[in-house]
Amino acid sequence: MNVAPLVRRRFRVAAVLAAVVVVATAACSSGSGGDDSSDHSLPPNDTAKPSAAGKHLAVYVEPTGDYTPDQYARGTLTTLRVFVPKAFERWGGLESFDICQEPLPATDTRPEPPPVTKVTLTRHASDTVKWKNADLPRLLTDAKRLGTRELSVYANPDVRSTSVYQDALVKSSTSGATSAPQTTISYQR
DSSP states (O other): OOOHHHHHHHHHHHHHHOEEEEEESSOOOOOSOOOOOOTTSOOOGGGOOOOSSOOEEEEEEEESSOOOHHHHHHHHHHHHHHHTTHHHHHOTTOOEEEEEEOOOTTTOOSSSOOOSEEEEEEHHHHHHSOGGGOOHHHHHHHHHHHOTTTEEEEEOHHHHTSHHHHHHHHHHHTTTOSSOOOOOOOOOO
């Protein structure tokens, strides 16, 4: 068996991520301050509590060097595929998972800044998505098809405005799904 492609892929993933991974039991941060009453905003971090049951896994990745909005857009699925579907296979009691790509520390110095991208999914969504052929347009299509309770994809305005993300949105809108994917979660700065 030739493992060279697998090794190259792992090194490529590591190079693309160029990130430090921190595993936690709470959802990605919403930042602090501001008074946004939007239904899509997360509560301030001081009200978030770890789950006693431990049925949700949150993973945070943070670049260790310069990272462009295009790289965040490309990294949305790349980072997710490092963990999913493997996390659900490994931990049978895991019910949901999210992964956040956080901003560069120089961009936002708060200990828990709002994410640049965030994907949240349930075990059911993980079982439903065809991971072997997954790409960003297909992920956005699956988010539309499954609904935000099962799979949601968030990208901040800088990432959403990239050609990578816009192309993925166009491809997902021509896939036959009935509505646009959830991308309007509000995170306060």
